[in-house]
Amino acid sequence: MMSLIITLGVLLILAILYMIFRVSNLITIAKGPRDEKGGTANKVNAALFIVFMIASLGGFFWYSFAYFHDYNLPVASEHGKLTDNLFWITMAVTVAAFSIISIIMFVFIYRYQYREGQKARYYPDNHYLELAWTIIPAIVLAVLIFTGLSAWNDITSPASKEAELVELIGQQFAWTARYPGVKDGTLGKNNYKLIDDINEFGLDLTDKNSFDDFKSLELHLPVNKEILLRIRAKDVLHSVFLPHFRVKMDAVPGMPTQFKFKATLTTQQMRDKLGNPNFNYELACAEICGRGHFSMKMAVVVEDEETYEKWKASQEAWLKQNPDYLKNVPEALKEAAMIKAGMQKDPGSTVAEKND
Numbered sequence: 245m246m247s248l249i250i251t252l253g254v255l256l257i258l259a260i261l262y263m264i265f266r267v268s269n270l271i272t273i274a275k276g277p278r279d280e281k282g283g284t285a286n287k288v289n290a291a292l293f294i295v296f297m298i299a300s301l302g303g304f305f306w307y308s309f310a311y312f313h314d315y316n317l318p319v320a321s322e323h324g325k326l327t328d329n330l331f332w333i334t335m336a337v338t339v340a341a342f343s344i345i346s347i348i349m350f351v352f353i354y355r356y357q358y359r360e361g362q363k364a365r366y367y368p369d370n371h372y373l374e375l376a377w378t379i380i381p382a383i384v385l386a387v388l389i390f391t392g393l394s395a396w397n398d399i400t401s402p403a404s405k406e407a408e409l410v411e412l413i414g415q416q417f418a419w420t421a422r423y424p425g426v427k428d429g430t431l432g433k434n435n436y437k438l439i440d441d442i443n444e445f446g447l448d449l450t451d452k453n454s455f456d457d458f459k460s461l462e463l464h465l466p467v468n469k470e471i472l473l474r475i476r477a478k479d480v481l482h483s484v485f486l487p488h489f490r491v492k493m494d495a496v497p498g499m500p501t502q503f504k505f506k507a508t509l510t511t512q513q514m515r516d517k518l519g520n521p522n523f524n525y526e527l528a529c530a531e532i533c534g535r536g537h538f539s540m541k542m543a544v545v546v547e548d549e550e551t552y553e554k555w556k557a558s559q560e561a562w563l564k565q566n567p568d569y570l571k572n573v574p575e576a577l578k579e580a581a582m583i584k585a586g587m588q589k590d591p592g593s594t595v596a597e598k599n600d
């Protein structure tokens with residue numbers, strides 16, 4: 245019913261527009277041939293173009309400077325400084341080109357408005373001018389693209405072996421982090437077929453690296469250490485966005501992605517820098533992923549390495565929190581699993597360590 249009313253409304257509006265068009269056509273015909281000089285309309289239109297130019301360029305620059313702090317977050321990562329620089333250089337070049345071209349266009353419209361007796365000048369071509377506006381933009385664009393490409397290659401190059409590995413999993417509408425655990429530092433295998441209400445990671449418990457993996461609803465990161473985020477999604481496209489670290493990478497179902505970076509300021513250091521004791525870093529989803537997209541956030545805590553290691557050691561292994569899943573561990577690995585997950589004291593530590 246509603247769509248019928250909307251359709252009728254649209255048809256009615258189209259009919260009215262058509263009638264207005266017809267009537268204005270008839271009026272033009274009735275008025276007879278137009279005044280060749282266009283009367284004062286030319287002058288008014290030309291002047292309006294200049295007013296429009298001043299108002300829009302003025303508004304653009306005023307907004308850009310007045311609200312600069314609203315859209316320019318402080319940067320807290322190593323590569324972020326580099327990408328910020330590239331961004332602002334590109335911005336300066338494009339804004340300069342945009343302003344010059346806009347001003348020339350509007351001023352030409354004003355300058356060459358119809359005037360009685362004024363004739364257009366015949367100016368066929370100028371090789372020097374053509375060369376200049378081909379070569380200069382080509383060089384500028386080449387420099388921008390190649391510096392950008394080399395930065396991109398650095399950012400996407402493989403992470404070092406010592407990098408701190410954290411897995412981020414996106415789902416409608418929350419982020420979950422999985423850490424490799426302190427005993428082996430390696431993430432256990434996962435398989436989407438093993439995902440159920442409790443085993444939300446699809447943790448493969450036949451892999452001994454999974455025994456000490458733990459889950460966190462807060463993203464803890466060490467400062468000044470390379471971090472490798474391994475990113476996956478369980479349902480639809482999501483996107484990991486850590487604005488202060490200039491990190492953004494899509495979370496794609498069925499296709500793990502990654503991003504490596506180094507945080508340079510702890511949460512506390514950023515609080516001091518901003519003079520805001522309540523500041524917290526945040527991970528947000530940057531891909532419209534459904535109704536609850538707006539709430540898909542995760543708190544991020546950046547701390548010094550010692551605090552970070554302490555926090556990691558204080559976390560409970562996923563297997564310890566879900567002891568029912570011991571049944572999925574192969575018989576031969578059960579004892580090792582219980583020791584590694586911290587469910588059982590290690591009887592002979594040296595033997596158990598070797599079994600790892």
Ligand SMILES: [Cu+2]
Pocket residue numbers: 414415417481482483529530531532533537540
């Ligand atoms: Cu999302």
